[in-house]
Amino acid sequence: MIKWFLLFLGAAVFYLWVKGKKQAKFNAEKASRSKAKQPKIAxxxxxxxxxxxxxxxxxxxxxxxxxxxxxxxxxxNALDEKGWLGAAHWRPSPNQDARPEGMAPDLMVIHHISLPPGGFADRNSTSFIVDFFQNRLDSSLHPYFEEIADQKVSSHFLISRSGEVFQFVSIQNKAWHAGLSSFLGREKCNDFSIGVELEGDGEHPFEEIQYQALAGLTAQIQDAYPNLLFAGHSDIAPNRKTDPGAQFNWEKFQSRASISSEKFPFGLRSR
The missing domain is CATH 3.30.60 (Wheat Germ Agglutinin (Isolectin 2); domain 1)
Structure with missing residues (x-):
């Protein structure tokens, strides 16, 4: 009797085990289907x-x-309310200060710069110029750098040989680019001007892409200051400076930027 009882009990246990396995599988499949129907949280x-x-x-x-x-x-491609151009590489310079109260820029001054002199012809000197305007130039890298180590200068913009545009100072502030200067009888040109440096010198032609970048930059600035006049550094400091030099084609700049010739008080001849 006991033998039959144990056999029956074993069969019952086996049946319950099998049933439990099937139920567990069914529950897992049901949960999986329910989870698949739920929307995925993005x-x-x-x-x-x-x-x-x-x-x-x-x-x-x-x-x-x-x-x-x-x-x-x-x-x-626009100047923001603080005077910074979005498309430019921003490299703020400490060499700046406020314009006289109520004074807005009405002159753009074109310069050229190369560090070391002529260095762009066989190497990329752009990074040296950026460092120079930020007072970070390592004077040990070149003898010329030792000569200019104590100078504190800047420009609003720099256009590299590849046409890249860098900005160092908001156009609402003064950059230290003009030095002792006079424009049509007005002294201290930094007070009312925007300085633009072209990477180059007086011996080599500037690149076409630089003229294109300069024309684009000029258009963006003129949107904010439509009364701008244009001159070279040599025009406002004739006894000290020669840039942008004879290699800068004023007629090409005027044509690329679609500026009236009346905006060039010193004319369009190369000088």
Whole structure:
């Protein structure tokens, strides 16, 4: 009797085990189907702010420039309310100060610069110029750098041989680019001018891409300051300076930028 009882008990236990396995499998499949039907939770969208207009937008939709973001190409290529150009590489210089109260720029001064002199012809000297305007130039790298180590100068913009545009000072502030100077009887040209340096010298022609970049930059600045006049450093400091020199083609610049010849009080001849 006991033998039959144990046999029956074993069969019952086996039956319950098999039934439990089937139920567990059924529950797992049901849970899997239920999970598949649930909507997938999307990853949170990173939002960024347009540097120009402050509108917020998803990061994948923004135009990135260095560590800044813009909502449109138009805003990237414009001067913001603080006087910085979105499309430029921003490299702030300590060599600047405020313009006289109520004074807006009405003159653009064209310069040339090469560090070391003529260095751009066989090497990329752009980084040396950037360091120089930021007071970071390593004077041990070249004998000429030792000669200029104590100078504190800057410009609002630099256009490299490859057409890249760098900005060092807001156009609302003074950059230290003109020095002792006079424009049509007005002294201290830094007070009312915007300085633009072209990477080059008086011996080599400037690159076509530099004229294109200069024309684009001029158009952007004229949107904010439509009354700009144009001159070279040698025009406002004739006894000290010769830049941008005879290799700078004023007629080409005037044509590329579509500027009235009346905006050039010293004429369009190369000098």
């Amino acid at each position: 990853d949170p969208v990173v939002m960024v702010q347009c540097q120009y207009c402050s509108v917020h937008l998803p990061k994948p939709e923004a135009i990135a420039k260095e560590d800044r973001f813009y909502c449109s190409q138009k805003h990237l």
